[in-house]
Amino acid sequence: MGILEGKRILVTGVLTDASIAFSVAKLAQEQGATVVLTGFGRLSLVERIAKRLPQTPPVIELDVQNTEHLDTLAARVGEHVDGLDGVVHSIGFAPQTALGGNFLNTTWEDVATALHISTFSYKSLAVACLPLMKEGGSVVGLDFDATKAWPVYDWMGVAKAGLESANRYLARDLGKQGIRVNLVAAGPLRTMAAKSIPGFKEFEEAWPEKAPLGWDLSDTEVAAKACVALMSDWFPATTGEIVHVDGGVHAMGV
Numbered sequence: 596m597g598i599l600e601g602k603r604i605l606v607t608g609v610l611t612d613a614s615i616a617f618s619v620a621k622l623a624q625e626q627g628a629t630v631v632l633t634g635f636g637r638l639s640l641v642e643r644i645a646k647r648l649p650q651t652p653p654v655i656e657l658d659v660q661n662t663e664h665l666d667t668l669a670a671r672v673g674e675h676v677d678g679l680d681g682v683v684h685s686i687g688f689a690p691q692t693a694l695g696g697n698f699l700n701t702t703w704e705d706v707a708t709a710l711h712i713s714t715f716s717y718k719s720l721a722v723a724c725l726p727l728m729k730e731g732g733s734v735v736g737l738d739f740d741a742t743k744a745w746p747v748y749d750w751m752g753v754a755k756a757g758l759e760s761a762n763r764y765l766a767r768d769l770g771k772q773g774i775r776v777n778l779v780a781a782g783p784l785r786t787m788a789a790k791s792i793p794g795f796k797e798f799e800e801a802w803p804e805k806a807p808l809g810w811d812l813s814d815t816e817v818a819a820k821a822c823v824a825l826m827s828d829w830f831p832a833t834t835g836e837i838v839h840v841d842g843g844v845h846a847m848g849v
């Protein structure tokens with residue numbers, strides 16, 4: 596029996612089969628969950644990718660900047676499942692001007708876009724799903740360690756610092772409803788989001804060398820395993836936490 600047997604899970608953020616969310620959806624199904632996906636933008640592409648999962652899940656449109664999408668999300672997801680036990684936030688975006696070493700010149704409009712999509716949407720998604728989480732559940736988001744200033748990550752780093760803080764506030768406010776809220780801070784992985792960061796190569800070179808456990812830049816399953824574990828019944832008293840899945844880099848000095 597899988598560790599998500601009988602659970603109903605909403606997974607956002609599938610874009611390609613290299614997406615961290617794709618691995619989460621695949622593993623969740625393998626562990627017994629019923630999965631519903633949300634897709635942003637090119638829905639037909641997401642639907643095509645969804646067919647590569649063990650069972651083809653329904654795909655629901657969600658742009659986290661679209662209030663109507665958020666307001667109707669629970670009703671649209673509710674057409675496929677009678678509730679949710681888990682929600683995965685695997686969404687991030689920053690305009691090119693907010694990345695790559697342009698930190699001092701990025702405009703507020705571009706920073707605002709990064710924060711809206713990458714930080715505020717964690718709260719928006721969780722709140723939009725509340726009507727389906729009457730029996731409690733688990734919300735999991737994808738993070739990149741925001742305790743340090745990294746090369747090239749710039750305003751996305753600030754967005755992730757906000758995400759880490761939002762994680763604690765959501766844990767505070769949703770605990771009473773039996774909802775756990777946790778982040779998985781993954782090391783660098785070769786996804787579309789990563790490829791759009793100018794200078795991402797710097798991470799690719801440094802990480803495998805610095806990680807005591809080593810690090811495979813194309814293995815999204817290690818992060819997915821942590822997400823699935825956090826949505827299982829095996830972390831019943833853990834909330835507001837950040838689980839590092841980075842080969843150990845966060846714990847190392849120079």
Ligand SMILES: NC(=O)c1ccc[n+]([C@@H]2O[C@H](COP(=O)([O-])OP(=O)(O)OC[C@H]3O[C@@H](n4cnc5c(N)ncnc54)[C@H](O)[C@@H]3O)[C@@H](O)[C@H]2O)c1
Binds near residue numbers: 685
């Ligand atoms: N790849 C890495 O190195 C790495 C490391 C740590 C954390 N993360 C985080 O993992 C998460 C998933 O990214 P990924 O690396 O799998 O890349 P990805 O490009 O496969 O996924 C990013 C997703 O964000 C979605 N998205 C962008 N704007 C959106 C919007 N307005 N509304 C809804 N969805 C929107 C995209 O459609 C895409 O599915 C992100 O939060 C990212 O910051 C990635």
